[in-house]
Amino acid sequence: MAARRSEAWPLAVTVTALVGLPTLVGGSRYLMTLAISMLVVAGYAVAFNLVFGRTGQLFLCLGALAGVAAYGSVLLADVAGVPLPAAIAVGVACSGGIGGLFSWVAVRRRLGVIFLGIVTLAFSLVFTNLLVGGRALTGGETGLLVDATAGSWLRDRVPAYYVLLAVLVGYLLLDRWLERSWLGWAFRALKDDPVAAELAGVDVVRAKVVAGALGSAMLGLMGALFAVHDGFLSPTGFDFGEIDVRVLVVLAVGGVGSSLGPVVGAVVVTAVDELLRPLGQLRLTVYGALLIVVFLRFRQGLVPAARGLGRRFGARRARATP
Amino acid sequence: MAVLFDGVAFGLQLSLLAVGLTMIYGLGGVLNLAHGQFAAATAIIGARLIEVGFPVALSVISAVAISAGLAMAVDATLMRPVYRLHGEDRVLSSLLVTLGLAFAIDGLLIRFAPFTLLNLAVPGPAFVLLGVPMRRGVVVAALVAAVVLGVLVLVLRVSRWGRAVRSIIQDEEGATLCGIDPSRMRRSVFALSGALAGLVAVTQGLTAPIGATSGRDLTVLALIVTVVGGLGRVSGALVAGVLLGVVHAVASHTIGAVLTFVLLLLVAIAVILLRPSGIVRSAV
Numbered sequence: 001m002a003a004r005r006s007e008a009w010p011l012a013v014t015v016t017a018l019v020g021l022p023t024l025v026g027g028s029r030y031l032m033t034l035a036i037s038m039l040v041v042a043g044y045a046v047a048f049n050l051v052f053g054r055t056g057q058l059f060l061c062l063g064a065l066a067g068v069a070a071y072g073s074v075l076l077a078d079v080a081g082v083p084l085p086a087a088i089a090v091g092v093a094c095s096g097g098i099g100g101l102f103s104w105v106a107v108r109r110r111l112g113v114i115f116l117g118i119v120t121l122a123f124s125l126v127f128t129n130l131l132v133g134g135r136a137l138t139g140g141e142t143g144l145l146v147d148a149t150a151g152s153w154l155r156d157r158v159p160a161y162y163v164l165l166a167v168l169v170g171y172l173l174l175d176r177w178l179e180r181s182w183l184g185w186a187f188r189a190l191k192d193d194p195v196a197a198e199l200a201g202v203d204v205v206r207a208k209v210v211a212g213a214l215g216s217a218m219l220g221l222m223g224a225l226f227a228v229h230d231g232f233l234s235p236t237g238f239d240f241g242e243i244d245v246r247v248l249v250v251l252a253v254g255g256v257g258s259s260l261g262p263v264v265g266a267v268v269v270t271a272v273d274e275l276l277r278p279l280g281q282l283r284l285t286v287y288g289a290l291l292i293v294v295f296l297r298f299r300q301g302l303v304p305a306a307r308g309l310g311r312r313f314g315a316r317r318a319r320a321t322p
Numbered sequence: 323m324a325v326l327f328d329g330v331a332f333g334l335q336l337s338l339l340a341v342g343l344t345m346i347y348g349l350g351g352v353l354n355l356a357h358g359q360f361a362a363a364t365a366i367i368g369a370r371l372i373e374v375g376f377p378v379a380l381s382v383i384s385a386v387a388i389s390a391g392l393a394m395a396v397d398a399t400l401m402r403p404v405y406r407l408h409g410e411d412r413v414l415s416s417l418l419v420t421l422g423l424a425f426a427i428d429g430l431l432i433r434f435a436p437f438t439l440l441n442l443a444v445p446g447p448a449f450v451l452l453g454v455p456m457r458r459g460v461v462v463a464a465l466v467a468a469v470v471l472g473v474l475v476l477v478l479r480v481s482r483w484g485r486a487v488r489s490i491i492q493d494e495e496g497a498t499l500c501g502i503d504p505s506r507m508r509r510s511v512f513a514l515s516g517a518l519a520g521l522v523a524v525t526q527g528l529t530a531p532i533g534a535t536s537g538r539d540l541t542v543l544a545l546i547v548t549v550v551g552g553l554g555r556v557s558g559a560l561v562a563g564v565l566l567g568v569v570h571a572v573a574s575h576t577i578g579a580v581l582t583f584v585l586l587l588l589v590a591i592a593v594i595l596l597r598p599s600g601i602v603r604s605a606v
Binding site for chain 2: 056058105109111112113114115117119121122123125126129130132133143241242248266280281282283284285286287288289290291292295296
């Protein structure tokens with residue numbers, strides 16, 4: 001309990017800083033674009049943290065799940081003429097449904113982490129290939145312009161930033177609330193020992209499916225909202241190499257399983273990403289190396305590791321000065 | 323008929339690609355998501371050596387040897403902490419670490435050799451096989467793959483080393499009790515899989531030019547074949563490779579490249595869901 005209460009303050013400070021950000025950089029189109037992509041990545045990371053960090057289900061189709069809702073809602077709105085909010089709701093429900101299905105199948109068929117990883121990776125590649133192949137509907141590799149929000153306030157950066165921030169805060173609150181509900185207990189029990197959890201009466205199927213479906217819906221909502229703000233959709237925006245890797249790096253930096261970690265990770269990674277832009281493709285190498293180092297050395301993530309180091313250092317100093 | 327031959331030729335290379343991956347899994351319980359990247363690295367190293375002026379055969383052999391060395395180095399460094407874990411933890415951390423390695427290699431290759439291609443096209447008129455004209459490169463690639471696979475199966479069957487490998491795949495603890503050192507065997511199998519991945523770059527280079535960006539596709543193809551054949555089953559990888567090669571050839575002929583890839587992925591998903599142990603019934 002103490003550990004979770006100690007996270008409330010940093011969380012409030014971070015959110016306040018994010019709320020104030022546009023008053024500082026709102027004038028700069030470049031910085032606002034960056035800030036928005038940071039929020040989106042943070043949202044993806046919080047969602048993935050729910051699926052992977054809390055219940056240990058390795059989904060390697062984060063981009064695809066975001067893409068299902070994004071393409072789904074835009075196509076429904078633009079081609080079928082469904083009102084945008086309803087279209088987004090349907091798209092998000094599709095993402096959630098697919099994610100829940102993966103979880104359900106994985107639990108039912110007792111697929112290990114390796115099989116779930118491969119199935120979801122395959123789904124991710126199938127999705128990208130269908131987007132590229134279904135040129136008539138999706139515009140293929142060249143992408144798709146969103147008509148439904150043309151000229152609306154959602155296209156402006158500052159209002160869109162606040163919408164996305166509200167969604168992110170909603171995700172964080174949901175995450176905290178889940179942690180305190182029966183699901184939170186189920187998650188922790190599952191993490192310690194799945195078999196013991198099941199024997200102790202934890203509904204493993206339900207806990208995993210809820211986490212999978214909810215996390216996927218969260219990915220979908222973030223993806224769809226970003227798409228209608230940005231006004232442009234393309235397969236690269238939901239590619240495994242673009243989204244999944246970045247989210248994994250964010251989680252590696254911020255820490256798997258903590259509430260605030262994904263947000264801190266997103267801030268750090270977005271900033272570092274911009275600094276490394278001159279490196280071009282070598283950024284991939286940096287990210288790869290980062291993933292290796294983090295998952296081998298600091299299995300709980302860089303931020304918690306640094307905090308632990310700081311605490312140890314502080315304790316040593318306290319001992320040194322009587 | 324032509325399609326069938328093409329399929330078998332491609333399938334043999336798929337088998338070659340998957341055998342290395344499946345042996346590592348069988349032996350160490352780890353999955354190497356950078357498998358295709360070893361092939362891509364071999365292609366680039368080989369192409370660069372040829373550019374510098376080394377004879378083709380020497381360049382190719384050194385590139386394959388370097389790939390084996392790289393794989394061995396990965397096993398000795400990155401994988402060591404992974405082997406300290408057990409069960410699901412080991413698989414998971416191997417997935418994440420080798421995914422990181424895959425991106426690291428991809429980034430290096432694409433940054434420093436974006437346009438380098440390994441092209442080993444064999445000049446000369448087409449072979450005629452049972453009335454079907456086949457490109458020389460394809461025939462040579464298929465022969466190389468078939469011979470290497472044959473030798474590999476033979477070595478696994480009869481040699482002391484092969485028996486040790488198979489015994490670890492079946493029962494690691496039992497093998498250890500019989501005086502086999504699993505970590506040494508793992509090292510040698512990792513090196514072998516690196517060499518096999520490198521060899522695939524060579525046989526691919528005989529068929530069509532291969533470059534820096536091919537790593538990801540090769541990894542995915544290897545994964546598909548490995549899964550369809552059953553993780554850790556050498557015989558499964560052999561059968562699944564040829565089978566999927568034929569499927570690939572027939573499908574690309576009829577429904578196009580994009581849908582063919584989708585079809586192969588769906589086959590892999592279906593096998594995982596319906597027969598997670600793979601399509602072949604056998605112990606190893």
